[in-house]
Amino acid sequence: MIVQVRGRMPKWCSPTCRTRASERRRAAAEGLAAVKVVDRDVERVRTVKVVQHHTHQVEVEVVRWPSATTDWVTALRDLTRRVESGRVYDRDLEGLAEAVNELVGALVRRGRRG
Structure with a gap:
């Protein structure tokens, strides 16, 4: 997804992605599925702090230029x-x-x- 130079960076690329993420979070809260967190493309490298719960594994993909x-x-x-x-x-x-x-x-x- 290409993001405007000005303005707030959108959290989701589409309503479908937002809905799917909500469904995954709800399933993960009920212990039915693992959550996969994917970082968005940005122009600068930034450190992402990931907190892991002892029963859930969280994967983070960092995109670099x-x-x-x-x-x-x-x-x-x-x-x-x-x-x-x-x-x-x-x-x-x-x-x-x-x-x-x-x-x-x-x-x-x-x-x-x-």
Whole structure:
């Protein structure tokens, strides 16, 4: 999910995700299912403190910026799939298009130098 630069970061990507999380929390409280906590993508690395109850295991996935070119290629292809499948808000498309155009321009300029 791509998030606006300004404003509050949404906690859920859709009403469906919010409902599923609520169902999982309720099931976990009743001891019927394990809870999996997934951190959201952010621009800065931050420490996530996880408190574990002795009967529940909590997994936390920390997303970091790609460091290798192949990782960036994978991330860009994933973003392409998300846009095509409608998993990016329409309100975010304009800002995303501007950023992609800047990237394409930088690639073109770099190609002219070499």
